[in-house]
Amino acid sequence: MTGTAIKNWQSVQQEVLNRINSKLWKPGDLIPNEAQLASEFGCARATVNRALQNLADTGLLERRRKAGTRVATHPVRKATLDIPIIRKEITGKGYAYRYALVSTETVVPPRDMAARMRLKPDEKILHIVGLHMANGEPYVFENRWINSNVVPAVRDVDFSKQSPNEWLVENIPFTSGDIAFSALCAGDFEAEMLSCKTGEGLFVIDRSTWKAEGAITSVRLVFAPGYRIHTEI
Amino acid sequence: MTGTAIKNWQSVQQEVLNRINSKLWKPGDLIPNEAQLASEFGCARATVNRALQNLADTGLLERRRKAGTRVATHPVRKATLDIPIIRKEITGKGYAYRYALVSTETVVPPRDMAARMRLKPDEKILHIVGLHMANGEPYVFENRWINSNVVPAVRDVDFSKQSPNEWLVENIPFTSGDIAFSALCAGDFEAEMLSCKTGEGLFVIDRSTWKAEGAITSVRLVFAPGYRIHTEI
DNA sequence: ATAATTTATATGTCTGCACATAATAAACTG
DNA sequence: CAGTTTATTATGTGCAGACATATAAATTAT
Incomplete structure (x- = not known):
């Protein structure tokens, strides 16, 4: 009762x-x-x-x-994760935020990336590499491809002033996307970028977003050691 | 219009x-x-x-x-992850599932775990270590603590036949919980358990579940290299 | 026997209305 | 003028009834 x-x-x-x-x-x-x-x-x-x-x-x-x-025969628990803008995530923790642009270029991407974004053969798109820092320490390394043919406006943006993460969220609506979480072992390159030791376990987010005309962007975020993402259920 | x-x-x-x-x-x-x-x-x-x-x-x-x-001033994207029972996850991919119990014991847990589960000083609880395998290969290593004082029924279960993951989901309703995702560098112990190299990047899920009377269980799942969790938004 | 069609039914959702609740804005008071 | 009370307002939710839609099950046709 x-x-x-x-x-x-x-x-x-x-x-x-x-x-x-x-x-x-x-x-x-x-x-x-x-x-x-x-x-x-x-x-x-x-x-x-x-x-x-x-x-x-x-x-x-x-x-x-x-x-x-x-x-339901097998209760599939559903956990809802918040995916904030990186700057917000960092300032939200009370750290000073800084974005450092490492490189930009317009090139033909590697085969797997071209396939994932469904590009035409030899189609050149924008490649942006940067680093988000919290209190001067590397926080997450961002390796991003943007389809400048789908999003022409991106050609006029100065990504040394604003991270592509933020510019895209604020300027380009998207209709669908996918996210994958995984782990990576730090190689020499990651270790240098994130100023950590090679062999550290790093948390990785791969994300792609789409609109009707095609893939907008595909990004890999590699977080500094110790990063964790948390939620309640 | x-x-x-x-x-x-x-x-x-x-x-x-x-x-x-x-x-x-x-x-x-x-x-x-x-x-x-x-x-x-x-x-x-x-x-x-x-x-x-x-x-x-x-x-x-x-x-x-x-x-x-x-x-919303800053669109916080929400991603919903499905957290299935591990056996279902493995068989759902078409692999043969096997669970291997490594050890069970009733002991006083380490300080941090006792604190996280809000145990009384020197309170002994159940510690279960096991391995979930897919097609004979290590898939995920499960290091679990169960508060046998909150869930007395757990003392009569033979965990060599059924993984604690499955038994808990099917038998103990819980009211709340939290999940964290992170990455780990494989040490010698993890490498041996998951038969991978030391230094590999491993995906980790930490989960705790609660009911009114207190913490039910707290578990760390360490996945074999290459594991990724995927969702759409 | 098998395929196509119809029927019955449970969920999905809309409408218009009512009242509950939270939070702001305005009025009041010592 | 600060502190308290009261009104106002937008969302939150409830109800009864209706129709839409998907689909399992029954029926009819091939």
Whole structure:
């Protein structure tokens, strides 16, 4: 017996969670439909719908029209990570931010990058390498390719004043993208850029963003040793 | 003029996105309130609410009662990662799964772990070390502490048959938790466990889960070289 | 028996209305 | 004038009813 009245969608969600956790509804089970739950809880179907949709979003329920709602067979936990602008991340921690441009050039990228960005053969794009620093210490090394044919405006930007990270976020809307997280062993190059020892374990983010006309940018961020990304679930 | 009718919340969301992307509504701007937008779009306020709430969830808008809705000053992108059960992750890739228990013992954990799990002084808890393998190759090394005082049932489980990862997910509901991602340089111990070279960059996940009575478990997962975690945004 | 079509049903979403809640702005008061 | 109270306002959420849509299941046609 809950004792508490079930009137708002949050309490419906909590009650459903309780039934899942108490194994009353086991993984794979079909649960009663919205109308039945609504009448049981004494609330509107819309309220039940809100609660169940929310649980489906977090991966605990699987819903299909006509087929009904069932408890997810293997609860895939979903963690939501915040990906801020690097400058904000650094100043947000109370450190002084500085961006150092290492190089820019317009060249034909390596095969794998050209393939990933779906470029035409021998298409030249912008390559920008830079370093974000916190309190003068290297924080993250940014190796970025920007498709200057899709984003012509990029040709007029002075990237010694503003990092491409920030310019892109503020000026180029994108429709889709992907992110990958991995780890890397510091080679001589990374060690020098991040002033760390070779062989250190480094956290790496690879990100690509797209708009309808094609790939906008693809970037690898290599973080200084000790970097960690944290979230609650 | 859009030309397309704005009747469902998705199209409202799209139109709002367009206005943000076209800089009609700039970062920091207060946008019209729900009632105004509803009358402009010719739909119900609830529909506008659904769209704006969704955009606020993804971090593009900031809403506060009475204060109104404004475009986020710095769009903090949110990436959602799926954290599956390790066995499912491995079999899902088509590999054969095997779990090898390395050791179990009930001991007083190191200071930092005791602090993180808020244990009483000299409180003994369960320490389980194991290895998940894909096609016979080491996939991830699991170093786990379980608070057997909060979860007494754990004392009767044979972890040579089932990994603690799986047993916990299936048997112990938890209310909250946190995850951190980082990178590590393989020392001699990690290298031997994962049969890789010392000095390799390894991807690491640290996770703790809690229920009302206290910390349930805290685990460090060290993945074999080459592991990456991927998501779309 | 198999394929195409229809039907039934659970979820998805819209509408219009109402009230709750939080937070700002305005009015008031000692 | 500072501190407190009150009104105002935008979002948050609830309700009942309706229709849309996907799709499993039943039915009919080939």
